[in-house]
Amino acid sequence: MKHLKTPESLLFYMMLIREFELKIAEMFAYGKLAGTMFHLSVGQEATSVGTIAALEEGDFISSHHRGHGHMIALGADIKLMMAEMFGKRTGYCKGKGGSMHIADIELGNLGANGIVGAGIPIATGAAYAVRYRGGKQVVLCPFGDGAVNEGVFHESLNFAALHKLPIVYVIENNQYAMSTSVTKSTSITDLYKRACAYGISGEFVDGMDVEAVLETTKKAVERARRGEGPTLIESRTYRYYGHSRSDPAPYRTKEEEEEWKQRDPIKQYQRKLIERGIITENDVKKMGEEIQKILDEAVKFADESPYPEPSEIFEDIYA
Amino acid sequence: MKEMTYRDAIREGLWEEMKRDDRVCLLGEDIGVYGGAYKVTRGLLDEFGPMRVLDTPMSEALIAGAAVGMALVGLRPVAEIMYIDFVTLAMDQIVNQAAKFHFMTGGKVKVPMVLRTQGGTGRSAAAQHSQSLEAWFVHIPGLKVVMPATPADAKGLIKAAIRDENPVIFIEHKGLYNLKGPVPEEEQIIEIGKADVKKEGKDLSIISYSKMLHTCLSAAEKLEEEGISTEVLDLRSLRPMDDEAIKKSAEKTGRVLVVTEANKTAGTSAEIFARVTELVPKARVARIAGKDVVIGCSPVLEKSSIPSEEEIIEAAKKLLES
Numbered sequence: 001m002k003h004l005k006t007p008e009s010l011l012f013y014m015m016l017i018r019e020f021e022l023k024i025a026e027m028f029a030y031g032k033l034a035g036t037m038f039h040l041s042v043g044q045e046a047t048s049v050g051t052i053a054a055l056e057e058g059d060f061i062s063s064h065h066r067g068h069g070h071m072i073a074l075g076a077d078i079k080l081m082m083a084e085m086f087g088k089r090t091g092y093c094k095g096k097g098g099s100m101h102i103a104d105i106e107l108g109n110l111g112a113n114g115i116v117g118a119g120i121p122i123a124t125g126a127a128y129a130v131r132y133r134g135g136k137q138v139v140l141c142p143f144g145d146g147a148v149n150e151g152v153f154h155e156s157l158n159f160a161a162l163h164k165l166p167i168v169y170v171i172e173n174n175q176y177a178m179s180t181s182v183t184k185s186t187s188i189t190d191l192y193k194r195a196c197a198y199g200i201s202g203e204f205v206d207g208m209d210v211e212a213v214l215e216t217t218k219k220a221v222e223r224a225r226r227g228e229g230p231t232l233i234e235s236r237t238y239r240y241y242g243h244s245r246s247d248p249a250p251y252r253t254k255e256e257e258e259e260w261k262q263r264d265p266i267k268q269y270q271r272k273l274i275e276r277g278i279i280t281e282n283d284v285k286k287m288g289e290e291i292q293k294i295l296d297e298a299v300k301f302a303d304e305s306p307y308p309e310p311s312e313i314f315e316d317i318y319a
Numbered sequence: 320m321k322e323m324t325y326r327d328a329i330r331e332g333l334w335e336e337m338k339r340d341d342r343v344c345l346l347g348e349d350i351g352v353y354g355g356a357y358k359v360t361r362g363l364l365d366e367f368g369p370m371r372v373l374d375t376p377m378s379e380a381l382i383a384g385a386a387v388g389m390a391l392v393g394l395r396p397v398a399e400i401m402y403i404d405f406v407t408l409a410m411d412q413i414v415n416q417a418a419k420f421h422f423m424t425g426g427k428v429k430v431p432m433v434l435r436t437q438g439g440t441g442r443s444a445a446a447q448h449s450q451s452l453e454a455w456f457v458h459i460p461g462l463k464v465v466m467p468a469t470p471a472d473a474k475g476l477i478k479a480a481i482r483d484e485n486p487v488i489f490i491e492h493k494g495l496y497n498l499k500g501p502v503p504e505e506e507q508i509i510e511i512g513k514a515d516v517k518k519e520g521k522d523l524s525i526i527s528y529s530k531m532l533h534t535c536l537s538a539a540e541k542l543e544e545e546g547i548s549t550e551v552l553d554l555r556s557l558r559p560m561d562d563e564a565i566k567k568s569a570e571k572t573g574r575v576l577v578v579t580e581a582n583k584t585a586g587t588s589a590e591i592f593a594r595v596t597e598l599v600p601k602a603r604v605a606r607i608a609g610k611d612v613v614i615g616c617s618p619v620l621e622k623s624s625i626p627s628e629e630e631i632i633e634a635a636k637k638l639l640e641s
Contacts, residue, residue: 126392128388159376
């Protein structure tokens with residue numbers, strides 16, 4: 001993706017995702033948002049940005065319920081995103097989709113999904129369509145660790161491997177499917193090892209390291225584009241907040257949370273880029289200010305936008 | 320007009336649409352080399368090749384989900400679920416995905432896909448291969464549901480379904496595949512949502528669809544012999560349902576008998592019955608539906624689970640006396 005070619009841009013988009021999510025938490029507290037179904041991806045920014053940075057314009061991605069980061073990394077208009085969170089008609093989906101279904105096909109996003117794992121066969125079908133039309137695009141299919149225990153995971157990976165489809169499956173393993181830890185739900189906790197059941201490459205990557213995620217995904221995307229078939233990547237990460245805004249995460253310890261926060265993907269990368277002399281502390285500060293400006297404008301836009309008319313519920317059911 | 324079977328009519332519809340539009344492709348279990356469990360797709364693999372006639376693994380959720388993904392990226396897939404009973408394995412992709420994507424994205428994407436399947440009794444296929452589950456789909460905004468009863472309607476509606484911009488559930492009946500009937504030589508596209516009066520009459524209307532329509536037509540002939548002029552309305556589409564045609568017939572005769580193979584409780588007969596009373600409150604309405612039972616294997620058990628011609632005649636006479 002052209003807008004994610006430099007280290008500074010990787011950092012900027014990670015910071016934008018983080019601050020967007022924090023703004024959502026704030027707006028939620030003010031009662032500004034539609035509902036409580038907001039699944040924040042704070043902590044997982046390196047995975048969203050690193051995987052999407054490996055794509056080219058024209059490629060596709062299927063998203064899921066924790067999908068704000070995907071949209072932002074794709075270069076979404078923050079105003080239209082915020083308006084959708086507010087349930088306003090100026091939002092990406094006219095207030096009809098909300099946080100869980102926010103998507104824009106023009107950005108290559110095939111749709112976000114409220115059903116765990118449901119995007120996997122859809123992305124797989126899209127990859128088949130690319131092959132059918134002789135296209136060179138690749139489909140990125142991210143999902144959480146919970147999704148690997150859905151039947152469609154198996155059905156889709158088997159099919160994609162069989163046909164060597166141009167698709168990259170990414171397990172964003174934040175280690176909890178709602179409240180249930182991977183250790184309590186899954187017999188083999190190294191999730192990437194499932195790739196061997198389909199005879200495809202399985203890769204493990206540190207999901208808190210944006211450059212590592214980018215490198216691993218890039219190789220997988222190139223393989224897919226060359227016609228060598230799918231890859232299953234496990235990007236191990238952590239969500240700092242609960243499952244949604246109604247979850248205080250009583251199922252894990254504060255010590256565990258602190259341990260992961262020590263490896264914060266954004267702070268880590270800021271440090272790295274300053275050490276390399278690519279940016280200064282002052283640049284980071286400026287980025288932060290620019291982001292706050294973007295978010296303030298987005299909140300203003302969303303706040304001032306009209307709600308849909310009640311009658312709009314009857315529109316867009318059929319094309 | 321040419322004579323052909325229901326099976327051949329659907330195949331010809333698929334063939335013509337695949338010739339016309341190279342975005343149209345088929346996917347499903349055993350549809351290629353084997354030609355489909357009921358041989359509807361026989362010969363299409365040789366004509367169009369394995370990319371466009373795709374034999375899938377036994378993965379119903381993948382079949383439905385992949386069709387959604389293919390449709391999103393610009394193809395016009397026709398997915399086959401071998402028996403309607405197997406849709407339980409694919410329901411999320413149909414109900415939560417195919418039906419919702421257009422709305423959830425604020426109208427930005429379309430899902431122009433067809434899901435072909437077949438249901439119904441008549442082959443002693445027992446409890447898990449004989450059901451009439453159409454009500455599940457009829458209940459879902461975002462889907463269209465068609466159930467043709469004749470070869471001409473089957474061909475005209477499969478073509479319309481493929482050209483539709485929305486997900487269409489196309490439900491065939493396993494007991495109709497060998498039925499022969501006239502099919503127009505020239506191209507005919509039958510509008511989804513339009514019912515058809517299969518027999519005119521003035522004393523009584525029978526509303527039905529799919530294979531049960533033929534039992535109703537046969538009952539209507541017998542009633543006619545007894546001097547009862549019976550109209551038979553074939554709904555053809557269950558979603559959208561042709562309220563105008565229902566109203567017209569109910570107003571004309573004032574007495575409506577609803578007949579479905581699908582079982583009674585919360586079934587399609589309940590919906591049709593309710594619509595008649597809403598549209599024409601003064602009409603007298605009765606219904607005969609499949610029994611609320613699990614379908615048995617033995618032909619005797621199977622037969623007793625669905626409405627018979629005798630039951631229809633009896634109910635019609637009772638309705639006339641009321």
